[in-house]
Amino acid sequence: EIVMTQSPATLSVSPGERATLSCRASKSVSSSLAWYQQKPGQAPRLLISGASTRATGIPARFSGSGSGTEFTLTVSSLQSEDFAVYYCQQYNNWPWTFGQGTKVEIK
Amino acid sequence: EVQLVQSGAEVIEPGESLKISCQVSGYSFNNYWIAWVRQMPGKGLEWMGAIYPRDSDTKYSPSFQGQVIISADKSINTAYLQWNTLQASDTAMYYCARHGPGLDSWGQGTLVTVSS
Numbered sequence: 587e588i589v590m591t592q593s594p595a596t597l598s599v600s601p602g603e604r605a606t607l608s609c610r611a612s613k614s615v616s617s618s619l620a621w622y623q624q625k626p627g628q629a630p631r632l633l634i635s636g637a638s639t640r641a642t643g644i645p646a647r648f649s650g651s652g653s654g655t656e657f658t659l660t661v662s663s664l665q666s667e668d669f670a671v672y673y674c675q676q677y678n679n680w681p682w683t684f685g686q687g688t689k690v691e692i693k
Numbered sequence: 694e695v696q697l698v699q700s701g702a703e704v705i706e707p708g709e710s711l712k713i714s715c716q717v718s719g720y721s722f723n724n725y726w727i728a729w730v731r732q733m734p735g736k737g738l739e740w741m742g743a744i745y746p747r748d749s750d751t752k753y754s755p756s757f758q759g760q761v762i763i764s765a766d767k768s769i770n771t772a773y774l775q776w777n778t779l780q781a782s783d784t785a786m787y788y789c790a791r792h793g794p795g796l797d798s799w800g801q802g803t804l805v806t807v808s809s
Contacts, residue, residue, distance in 0.1 A: 587755060620795035622738075629788055629802055630730075630738065635795030642797075673738050677794060681754040682728065687737045 588612050588676055592685035598693040599664050607688045609657040609674035618678035621650055621659045624687075625670045633672075634659065664690070695719040697727075697789055697800035704806045705779050712775035713803045715789030722770040723747040726792040729763060729774045732802075733785045743792065744772060779807045 589612040599605045609619070617637040622630040632641040634650035637657060647662040661668055669692055674685040700714040715727065728743040742753040746765040753763070765772045772789055784807045790796035 618794070622796070624738075629799040630790075630796070631799070632795045632797045635793075635797070641795065671737075675738075675740070675796070677792065680752045682740045682743070683754075684730075684738045684740055 587681055588615060588679055588683050590674055590676055590683050590685035592672075592674055592688045594688060595686070596689045596691060598691050600693045601666060602663050603693075605661040605664055605668075605690055607659040607661075607672055607690070609652075609659070609685050611655045611657075611676055613679075614654045615676040615678035617653045618676055619650075619652070619657050620675045620677065621648075622673045622675065623668075623670045624673065630673065661690075695791065695798045697791060697798055699787075699789060699800035699803045702804040702806070704808065706809050707780055707807055709779055710775070710777050711779055711805065712773050713787060713805070715772045715774075715800050717770050717772070717791065720791070722765075723767060727765065727772040728790050728792055728796060729761075729772075730788045730790060730796075731757075731785045732788065741774070741787075746772070779805075781807050783807050 591610045593608045619637040621634040624630040638650045649660045651658050671687045671689045673687050696718045698716050726743045729741040731739045741757045742763045744751045744763045762775045786802045788802045789800040791798045
């Protein structure tokens with residue numbers, strides 16, 4: 587089973603600042619990597635698939651990069667609605683697996 | 694419009710069985726994996742397993758293999774998650790989601806509470 591490790595666990599950022607979230611896979615997942623955003627009481631929402639392809643309707647301030655074992659989600663200028671928990675997930679190998687999440691909170 | 698509509702919340706006693714559902718619309722049910730994801734109270738997302746309805750190919754996480762059964766009924770565009778014997782530790786929100794790639798559409802979640 588591929589273990590996905592996200593860092594940091596919590597990220598404190600001021601509105602308008604840049605946020606950089608990391609996700610590391612225990613073995614290569616090629617570009618089969620997705621990022622999700624989850625707000626309290628809501629289902630997760632897909633942000634990025636294929637490591638760097640924004641999902642439909644996702645603002646351009648969200649960008650993904652990386653391949654193999656190291657991935658990054660960047661939010662260029664945090665808006666109030668972006669404070670949430672973010673998860674990465676690999677779908678290159680069975681079983682698919684999620685990271686433990688990064689909470690982005692207001693500084 | 695792609696939609697995944699899950700069955701309603703359940704309160705179940707320990708030892709009982711349960712089957713929850715996820716009915717999809719707006720796309721060809723046969724051609725996309727449907728995954729089930731658990732979220733325990735205050736915790737992160739856990740991938741449980743997935744099914745490809747066209748041929749019923751099913752994959753499980755080792756953590757859930759033998760604990761749950763994932764199935765699908767192509768005639769009514771519905772995927773299922775079932776337990777034969779529930780425990781208090783199964784209390785959680787359960788989501789179904791379409792893999793398109795990435796889990797691009799999600800159900801609203803089914804809250805399962807196991808309590809005597």
